[in-house]
Amino acid sequence: MTAIQICALIGLIVGAALIYWTGYRGGLLDGRAAGQVEGIEEGKAIQRSDSSGTIRDLSLLLNQSRASRKQLYVQYERALAASKLGEKDRDTLLTVARQLQLAAETFKALKSTEQEIRSHRLRTKTLEIAALLDQAKVEDAA
Secondary structure (H helix, E strand, C coil), X not given: CCHXXXXXXXXXXXXXXXXHHHHHHHHHHHHHHHHHHHHHXXXXXXXHHHHHHHHHHHHHHHHHHHHHHHHHHHHHHHHHHHHCCCHHHHHHHHXXXXXXXXXXXXXXXXXXXXXXXXXXXXXXXXXXXXXHHHHHHHHHHC
16 A cells, blocks of 8 residues: 555544544433433432332242242152161162163163163162162161
């Protein structure tokens, strides 16, 4: 690029910046002048609604805490029922795990890989639950 082209490019950039700045400042001043009264009234309305909004927010928090307390109580009841499972239930889970192993082998023979994988996952989960029951029995004995 020649020196004249470089000067012209700099002049275009400076001119575009001046035009943008002039439009920005003009719009900002127009917005402040036109919306000043409306903005003040809107701010006062928001301030008035904030005091009632705080009470509303607190009541929503109270309702949420009540709902979460109910959910925790339901989970507590489930855990209590699960803790009452015994040796018979553990044996049932082991039987189910054996049946799931048989199902997985059958699906493997039928070349149904998705069902085979699902059966293996269910079997693994069942064995994990049975192991938890076994651990609970050991801990109760100790």
